[in-house]
Amino acid sequence: MTTTKKLTLSHKHAPRLQHLLSNREIRGWERDSDVYIDDGMFCVDISIEAYVTIYTSITGVLFPWSGGEPNKTSPANLKYDLSHINFLPNSVHNLVELLESTNAKLKVHSLWRYSFYGEKNKLSELFLRNGFKENHLHPEFFVGFKGKDGSKVYDLEFSISDSSSSNIVIDTQPMCLSDNFKLHLVDPAVGFSSRDVYELRKLID
16 A cells, blocks of 8 residues: 655755755655746655555564563574574464555564664564565664664654655554554564454554
8 A cells, every 4th residue: 555745845045945855855755846936935846655664573473472581592592593583474474464465564673673783684684584575674674773771662753764654563562652653562472463464454544
């Protein structure tokens, strides 16, 4: 489910408008018109293809939950030996089905990011190893670190992309997020199930 966001940039000075346009183009916006003058202002029309962005945690959603005990197959324990980290097949299947049927893109906000700090490509490699495809992953798949206290909330709030028409967060714990997000909680004892797919479709629609 993709949509097109449209926007008209305007400024009374042409060089300043060009600067604003350049910043938007870096973020994926495309120019739809030549610069024109409207009511004494220099203007240009731009647009961007937008899609639903789904943010996911890992443990309890795609990876077995160990009831609070450190899991022996966590990335920290395996020191990046990804061949031994296996996601729950049914959970992967359910999330892939949702991504493909909605054209949504996936980002990861899991605290696993700390184990992959400095090697962000390893985290996307882990997802590709476990059944996801390149076109499932958002260009900014790895949610960057913004909070100083390890809070996922701060990281999420600063990660919104212009190309997102809707932002849905999948986690196992409640979070106090802004109205820019819709939070869906997964039962960590079950993982991402067909019921979760059903509930998320309602959020997307």
